Amino acid sequence: MNLDLQNKKVLITGSTAGIGKEIAREFVKEGAQVFINGRQENRVRKTLEELTKYGKVNGIVADLSTSEGIKEIVNKVNSFGPIDILINNSAICTSHNFFDINPNSLKETFELNVFSMFYLTQAILPSMMEANYGRIINISSEAAFKPYPKLLPYSMSKAAVVNFTKGIAELVSGYNITANSILPGPTLTTELDNYFVRKSVVESRKYEDIKSEVLKKNNPTSVIQRFVEMDEIAGIVLYLAL
Structure with a gap:
């Protein structure tokens, strides 16, 4: 399948496993220059070994729940030129009894699921606007509109992803830039x-x-x-x- 994505620079966060890795695989197959990301060096290395047989892929080890991790990934991808397609996929989902949720676990969920998406988009969007081209795709969840009692921090964060995406879409109105969110149901x-x-x-x-x-x-x-x-x-x- 030729979707005319050859040599497009694509950054996919949280892409050493699951949905993120599958997205990365398909972009590499389409000839895009893909940047994968994960927190653990061994998992990034293993994913690179798996995907390089399909095409061009680079790995960046960075913890996007921290400001240092955001700076690290932005500096590394910018050294290759502006990003054309940003896919915010990083997220954590942990099950809690509502009355056992503490400030640290709530903060941890929002730092990775929401704040990383916000700051990464904030850092990359200016170059997209300057080039008058870009695609921003944020992975949300059906939990955004169908919250699960044992996953309330996750559900709240995914609702924030949807609203953030709508706001960015309004912000780039008039540019050749699109912003969309995807809300998958239970995924195998x-x-x-x-x-x-x-x-x-x-x-x-x-x-x-x-x-x-x-x-x-x-x-x-x-x-x-x-x-x-x-x-x-x-x-x-x-x-x-x-």
């Missing part, structure tokens, strides 16, 4: 798939039965009645990057 990531496999072995039950049971329990109103596949999300991101 590698980590979740491994969990289902382990559970099926431990409980001597069928993998598909466990997967179906979890979906019905946690998302009984799902229209598609299945988990979203990571490549489906990656395909939507590619489309929005055109």
Whole structure:
């Protein structure tokens, strides 16, 4: 598939696993110059080894929940020239009883899920406006509009992502720049798939039965009645990057 993304510079945060890595894989296949990011050097190195067989990819180790991490990633990508496509995917999602949530856990969630997106966009958007070209794609979640009681900090942060994206879209009105957010439902990531496999072995039950049971329990109103596949999300991101 040729989507005319050759040599576009694409920064994807939180891209050493799950949805982020799948998005990175598809952009590399399309001939884009991709910058992946993660907090752990060994995971960044492993992902680079996996993706370089498809094309051009660079790795940046940076903790985007810190101002130092934001500066680190911006300085490194800018050394290659302006970024054409920014995909804010970094996020953490932890389950808590509402009454057990403490200020530190709430702060940690917003620092990575919201503040990193804000400051990274703030740093990269000026060059997009100067070039009169850019694509900003923020990965939110259905939790933005369908909050989960045990995931309230995450749900709140993803609602913030949607509103931030709308504001940026208004800000760049008149430029050849778009800003969109994607709100996936429950997604079959590698980590979740491994969990289902382990559970099926431990409980001597069928993998598909466990997967179906979890979906019905946690998302009984799902229209598609299945988990979203990571490549489906990656395909939507590619489309929005055109």
